[in-house]
Amino acid sequence: MGDVLMECMEIFSQDGVQLKSAQATYVNYLNLVGTLYITEYANSNCKRCLEWKPNDVTVDSDVQDQEWAVVNTVQKRSRTFSESQPPDASTRPKFLKVNFNDIKSFKISNKNRQLTIFDGKSEVTCCFIFQHGDCDYLLSLMRGLLKTVSAKRDKHLYIVIHGDDPETAQLDKSFAELNIFQDSSHPSWWKLVKNFQERPYETTFETFSRVTDFVYRSPDQRDIDDDQRELLHRSLTEYASTHCQGDYEVIAKVPELPERKDYPRGRPLSTEQWKNLQNHEGKLEDVDQIKLMIFRGGVAPNLRYEVWKYLLDYFPWDSTQVERQKLLCEKNDEYYNMKLQWKRMTRVQEDNFSDFRERKNLIEKDVNRTDRTLDFYAGDNNPNLQLLYDILMTYVMYNFDLGYVQGMSDLLSPILHLLKNEVDAFWCFVGFMNKINSNFDIDQAGMKEQLQNLHTILGFIEPQLVNYLDKHDSGNMFFCFRWLLVWFKRELSFEDVMRLWEVLWSGLPCDNFHLLVCVAILETEKQALMENNYGFTEILKHINDLCGKLDVPAILVKAEGIFHQIKEAEHLTDNIRVILGLPLVGTQPSPEEVISISPDSPDEDPYEQVYNTMQHIIT
Incomplete structure (x- = not known):
């Protein structure tokens, strides 16, 4: 363990982790709450480490945070501890660090909420308590990054195999199992x-x-x-x-999928088309066809300011102009009432309200490093950063059960950048969070379910790739964690993010279309992953390196083709049907599913029919 801070990349981070026990050097930190990391150093003998930093120590750099490989969804909460106060900063180590090479074994206990590390030199090197959620994800990472076997007498104890001889390691593992x-x-x-x-x-x-x-x-x-x-x-x-x-039991041949067709992208919904889709009261007509056009072509940039309010459920699709004006006044009052609740909170109230205080500190930290390379958020004392902060703080008051979790600032940033209005941005952010709030469950149940569903769909489309991932400690799909958590926000340019999000917000052509986007990317990267014989660490790095290299239009074309390929497959299972929201065998489709989004061929694309009709109306 040590206290030297070097430039590194975070592989993992989790807030709300209490240091329960440690060596004498860190006795003054016992029972304090901090952040647990897995870090990798570029130029060091101890390249990979497990680190813990108390909440009052800030060691993250903007660059480091921008390069995070995964983000944890455990909500940051802690209670006040009076039995141990931190010593003077000049006499204490800045953080606890355990070199992976020194870990001889580790144990998971207390319903997967406690991690104990052993280095073989002392009875317990350090012990951490995960105050909210479990450490299942950390366990999967450690088992992928370290060679481990389960102890014979304790299934929760993992023995770390250090050794350069693969045959010896495999033999030890075999005997242990x-x-x-x-x-x-x-x-x-x-x-x-x-x-x-x-x-x-x-x-x-x-x-x-x-x-x-x-x-x-x-x-x-x-x-x-x-x-x-x-x-x-x-x-x-x-x-x-x-x-x-x-x-003899004959293993059936895996059924072949039907031929995949291409569905080229259409043109964005234009301002002229949008105006002509409203009646004299300002009410939109033929909403289903509007959503279809958005799905196939997106929205023209100069129209997003208005259309996003519908896509994010700020404005009802069937509302009139008069009704929307009334709604704006009501939402404006409601927002500022909530904002005043936290603005008027006294220092004494904050000191006695640890949940609120911790969320406030986390928001301050995240806002100061969100999209700072953009002119809109660049520089010191930027008023737009204050708006970002105010909106997130108000959301804490709006939904205190969920509060604030790392990653939410990424979702708000493009919305505020586009709308440039505090109240409008807040309510659109609320609509976005309502669509994906399960991503931020304290127990990570929503993310685990999505990763499992992704594995299931990928196995249906690319069984060879899934088999490879399963054999290389990557079947948990954790390398896609960041994609799903913030909907590719960290992978794409601002323009591409907005283009992808509005397509996904349309809700077409099925539930969980974002999972098919993931499948499309993984299918494209299949050859690179398998031919290079990548393992867990290399797969994680390869996926992380796709930042800025993804072709959104091509991915959407492939993802839509995959949807129709799955839908037309004769061996389509009910499990896949449930994930994609398709009708089960023997049931009637819902009215929404009757919308013509599944033409027999791209030549009969209903989007082009709608687009041409609208062009005729305009002229």
């Missing part, structure tokens, strides 16, 4: 039973290897009960009967 003859109540035993039902071929061979372990045991170690004997016998006999010559 060949542990079938223990208490049958152990979860791994029942996992084997479950696996035999689902994967008889693989599980039987796994059983073969464990039987070999049994043969080499001494007689006094061969203590297995009748249930275990029965399972071993059943695994052998059922495998033989299932795969014997007379009754």
Whole structure:
């Protein structure tokens, strides 16, 4: 451990982590709350480290934050601790750091909310408590970045294999895992039973290897009960009967997908078309066709200021001009009432309101490093930064259960940049958050579900790639975490972000179309990932390096083609149907699904029919 700060890249960060125990050097930090990082140093012998920094120490640079590879969604909260106060800054180390090379083992406990690190020299090197959410994501990262095996006597303890000999490491790992003859109540035993039902071929061979372990045991170690004997016998006999010559189980060929068609992008919705789609009361007509045009071509830049208010549910699609004017007045009053609530909070109130204080500090930190390279947010004392701060603080009062989580400033920034109006930007931001607020769940359930759904869809389209990812510790799809969390905000230019977001906000052609955008990108990168035999770390770096290199129109063309390819597949499963919001087998489509967005061929594109009709109206 050390206290030297060097330029590095953050692979992982998580707020709201309490230091429960550590070596004597850090005794004054015990019970304080801070941020836990996995960092990688460019020029250092200890290239990768686990670091913890207390909340009152700021060590992040703007550049470092802009290059973050993933972002954690655990909401920053802490309670006040009176038993330990930090020492004078001149006498204390700035942060705790554990070199990955020094980690001999680590343990996850307390329902995956506690991480304990062991270096082999002391009983406990350090222990962290995750105050909100669990450390499942951190565990997956550490197991991907370190060679680990589960301990035989404790499934929550992971032994780190340090060694340059891959054969020795693999042998050690094999012996650690060949542990079938223990208490049958152990979860791994029942996992084997479950696996035999689902994967008889693989599980039987796994059983073969464990039987070999049994043969080499001494007689006094061969203590297995009748249930275990029965399972071993059943695994052998059922495998033989299932795969014997007379009754051979033929593995069906993976069904082929239909040919994929291209659906070229259309032209943006123009100001003239937009005006001609309103009646004399200012009410929009044929909303479904408007959404279709937005999906296929986006919105003209000079029209976004108005159309985004509909896409983000600030203005109802069926509202008249008079109704919208009334709504503006109501929303204006409501916004400033909420803003006054936090503006009038006294210092004493803040000191006694730790949740509010922590959220305020986090917003201040994030606002000061959000899109500062843009002229709109550049420079010191920029009034637009103050607007960004005020809107986010007001959102805390609007939705205190969710509050503020790192990444939200990225979602607000383009909206404020476009609208340049505090109240309008706030309510459009509220509409955006209503669409994706599950991304910021404290327990990360929303993100985990999306990553699993992405894995499922990718497996349907590219089973070879999914099989490769699964075998290279990347089947959890965590390398796509940042894409999904902030909808590619960190990957694209401002113009491309706005173009992509308005297409996704249209809600067409299906639910979770952003997952198909991810699939389109991964399919494009398939060759690079597999031919280079990338592992977990290389995949994460490769995906991170796509920043600024993505072709949005081409990706949208491919993503739409993938949607129609999936929809037309004869072997389409109900699982995929549920993810994409398609009707299940034997059910009738909803009225929204009847909208003509699935032509038999690109030549019959309804978008062009609508566009040409609107051009005729204009002329």
